[in-house]
Amino acid sequence: MTKYAARIALKSLVQEGLVMRLDGILSEEGLLAKGEFYGVESWSKTTERYPFVLLEDGDIDYGDWCDPPERFMKSNFRKRFMRSGEIVTFDSEGGSHEYQIIKVTRTTA
Numbered sequence: 001m002t003k004y005a006a007r008i009a010l011k012s013l014v015q016e017g018l019v020m021r022l023d024g025i026l027s028e029e030g031l032l033a034k035g036e037f038y039g040v041e042s043w044s045k046t047t048e049r050y051p052f053v054l055l056e057d058g059d060i061d062y063g064d065w066c067d068p069p070e071r072f073m074k075s076n077f078r079k080r081f082m083r084s085g086e087i088v089t090f091d092s093e094g095g096s097h098e099y100q101i102i103k104v105t106r107t108t109a
Helices: none
Strands: 003-012 018-027 037-043 049-054 072-075 087-092 095-106
Antiparallel strands (some): 003 018, 037 049
């Protein structure tokens, strides 16, 4: 099975200007490969950046800087095809958040 590196760009469907980028390895069909991948969430009009790790089980971990209950979020990232228009859902004790994939760009390893 052919795999390739890609950067996935998403936008929040709830909070205008909130964007997310994730670097990952995709199968030819567009599903994320196994492994941990790194990304960043940010507001488009600021310099603030919030790094995160997409864990193997699909959870998002924002790291020690983020207090519970927002540190860990459940997601359906690994169940979605990484293509423009797909909706990815994140759930935490603080609520549910939806993001739409706006661009998938092949990158070089």
